[in-house]
Amino acid sequence: MTSFSLRQTYSQLPDHFYAPADLTPVAASQLVKLNVPLARTLGLDPVWLSGPDGVAMLSGSHMPPGVQPLALAYAGHQFGHFVPQLGDGRALLLGDVTDASGAIREVQLKGSGRTAYSRRGDGRAALGPVLREYVVSEAMAAMGVPTTRALAAVLTGEQVMRETPLPGAVIARVASSHIRVGTFQFFAARQDINGLRTLADFAIARHYPDASQAPAPYLAFLEHVIAAQADLVAQWMLKGFIHGVMNTDNMAISGETIDYGPCAFMEQYDPTTVFSFIDERGRYAYGNQPSMALWNLTRLAEALLPLLADNQEQAIPVAQQALSTFEGRFQATYLEGLRAKLGLKTVQPEDAGLFRSLLETMQAEQTDFTQIFRALSTSEAIAGEDVPETLATFGSWLTLWRQRLAQEPEEPVSARVAAMKQVNPAFIPRNHLVEAMIKAAVEQNDFSQFETVLAVCTHPYDDQPGKEAYARPAQASERVRHTFCGT
Numbered sequence: 001m002t003s004f005s006l007r008q009t010y011s012q013l014p015d016h017f018y019a020p021a022d023l024t025p026v027a028a029s030q031l032v033k034l035n036v037p038l039a040r041t042l043g044l045d046p047v048w049l050s051g052p053d054g055v056a057m058l059s060g061s062h063m064p065p066g067v068q069p070l071a072l073a074y075a076g077h078q079f080g081h082f083v084p085q086l087g088d089g090r091a092l093l094l095g096d097v098t099d100a101s102g103a104i105r106e107v108q109l110k111g112s113g114r115t116a117y118s119r120r121g122d123g124r125a126a127l128g129p130v131l132r133e134y135v136v137s138e139a140m141a142a143m144g145v146p147t148t149r150a151l152a153a154v155l156t157g158e159q160v161m162r163e164t165p166l167p168g169a170v171i172a173r174v175a176s177s178h179i180r181v182g183t184f185q186f187f188a189a190r191q192d193i194n195g196l197r198t199l200a201d202f203a204i205a206r207h208y209p210d211a212s213q214a215p216a217p218y219l220a221f222l223e224h225v226i227a228a229q230a231d232l233v234a235q236w237m238l239k240g241f242i243h244g245v246m247n248t249d250n251m252a253i254s255g256e257t258i259d260y261g262p263c264a265f266m267e268q269y270d271p272t273t274v275f276s277f278i279d280e281r282g283r284y285a286y287g288n289q290p291s292m293a294l295w296n297l298t299r300l301a302e303a304l305l306p307l308l309a310d311n312q313e314q315a316i317p318v319a320q321q322a323l324s325t326f327e328g329r330f331q332a333t334y335l336e337g338l339r340a341k342l343g344l345k346t347v348q349p350e351d352a353g354l355f356r357s358l359l360e361t362m363q364a365e366q367t368d369f370t371q372i373f374r375a376l377s378t379s380e381a382i383a384g385e386d387v388p389e390t391l392a393t394f395g396s397w398l399t400l401w402r403q404r405l406a407q408e409p410e411e412p413v414s415a416r417v418a419a420m421k422q423v424n425p426a427f428i429p430r431n432h433l434v435e436a437m438i439k440a441a442v443e444q445n446d447f448s449q450f451e452t453v454l455a456v457c458t459h460p461y462d463d464q465p466g467k468e469a470y471a472r473p474a475q476a477s478e479r480v481r482h483t484f485c486g487t
C-alpha cells in the first residue's frame with residue numbers, strides 16, 4: 001500500500017490562527033463517491049483513498065501518520081450582524097498538496113465532528129447538503145466558474161438530528177485556501193495588527209504573489225481580491241447561480257465559490273429570486289449578489305485599514321478608491337460574458353440595450369434563463385428559420401439580435417453556434433433534480449440519481465442525446481420553492 005502524505009502549511013502560522021482538532025471516530029464509514037480524476041491531479045492515490053485507511057481519514061475518524069488536522073479561526077458578518085468568533089465548527093483542514101499545475105490546494109473535511117469552534121453545533125453534516133455541495137460545486141467547476149472542488153463523500157453510519165434524524169455524511173473538499181473575508185475580520189476585531197499582517201502576507205504569497213512586488217503590497221492585495229470577487233459574482237450572474245449565504249465568512253479571498261449551503265440555480269429570470277429558507281428578506285437574492293459582494297469587500301477593506309496607511313484618516317480614502325473599482329470591473333466582466341452568450345465578439349453602443357431588453361422579455365414571459373440562452377445557441381435561432389418553440393415569444397427581440405449579429409465580422413453559423421454552446425450550458429443542477437436525487441439517497445439509500453445528475457451536469461455544454469429530461473425546467477408540480485442550509 002502506498003503511503004499518504006499531506007503538508008500542513010497553515011500550522012506554520014501563529015497558534016491563535018487555528019485549533020488543533022481531536023478526531024471523532026464514526027460508527028461505520030462508507031465511501032459514497034471519490035472524485036478519481038481530481039485525486040489524480042492532486043497527486044493523491046485514488047486506490048489508497050478508497051481503501052479502509054483512506055475512508056477512515058475521509059470520515060475524520062482516523063488520520064494516517066503525519067496528517068494533523070486543524071480547525072481554522074475566523075469571524076464574520078452573518079446577514080449583516082458581526083460575530084467576532086465563528087471558525088470551523090464542523091470542518092477540519094487536513095493539509096495541502098501541490099497539484100499537477102503547480103498550485104497549492106488544501107483538503108478539508110466538512111461534517112467530521114465537533115471542534116473548538118463548534119459553539120452549540122454538533123459538528124456534523126447530513127447527507128443531503130453533502131450531495132448538493134458535491135454536485136453543485138462539480139457542476140460549477142465544469143462550467144468554468146472558480147470554485148472549491150468535491151474530492152469525496154462518505155456516509156458516517158450515524159444519524160444526525162435535524163428536524164428529523166438524517167443519515168450523517170462528510171464531504172472532502174479542495175480549495176486553493178480556506179481564508180475568508182471573515183478570517184481578516186477575526187484579527188481586525190481583536191486589534192491584532194501583527195496577526196492581520198501575518199495573514200495578509202500568507203494570503204499574498206498563496207494567491208497574489210505579484211502584490212508583494214507592488215509599491216503598496218496590501219493595497220495591491222485588496223485590489224486583487226476586489227477584482228477576483230467582481231469576476232466571480234459576474235460568473236454567478238451569467239450562470240443564474242444564487243449562492244444563498246454570502247456572509248463574509250463564506251467569501252473566499254481566492255475568488256473561489258465556497259461554502260455551498262442553500263445554493264440554487266434560478267430558473268425563470270427574476271432578479272428578486274431567493275430560495276434560501278433563512279433569507280427571509282432576500283438579502284442574498286440573485287440580483288443583490290453584486291452589491292452584497294461589494295458590501296463584503298467593504299468589510300474586508302475596513303479590516304485591512306491598519307495595513308493601508310499609518311493612520312485611519314489616510315487609510316480610508318485609499319480603501320475607498322480601491323472599492324470604487326468594483327462596479328466597473330463587475331460590469332466589464334458581466335457584459336463581456338453576456339456578449340459571449342449572445343455570440344458577439346465586437347462591442348457596439350447599443351449592446352447594453354439589447355441585453356436589457358432580452359432580460360426584460362425573459363422576466364415578462366417568465367421564461368427559463370438557462371434554456372433561453374441555449375435555445376439561442378442554435379443555427380435555427382441565428383438564421384431565423386424553424387425557430388425553437390422556446391423562443392416563440394421573443395420574435396421582435398430576435399430581429400434586433402440578428403441585425404446586431406449582421407454587424408459582426410463574417411463567421412460561419414456553425415462556428416458561432418459552437419462558441420455560444422461553450423458558454424451557455426444545456427445542463428445545470430436544477431433544483432428539482434437536486435431535491436429528487438437527495439430524496440432517493442436519504443430515503444432509499446439509492447445513489448443512482450446522484451450519479452446521473454453528477455455525470456450530466458459535469459458536461460454542461462455538451463448536447464447529451466437521451467438526457468433531454470435533465471435540461472428542461474421544473475414543471476409546476478416539481479418546482480422547488482425553498483432550499484435549506486441543513487446545519
Ligand code: AMP
Pocket residue numbers: 086087088089090091117118119120121122123124125245249250259261485487
Ligand atoms: P455556514 O453558514 O454553514 O457557513 O456556517 C456558519 C458557522 O456555523 C461556521 O462557523 C460553521 O462552522 C458553523 N456551523 C454550521 N453548522 C454547524 C454544525 N452542525 N456544527 C457546528 N458548527 C456549525
Ligand code: MG
Pocket residue numbers: 249250259
Ligand atoms: Mg461557512
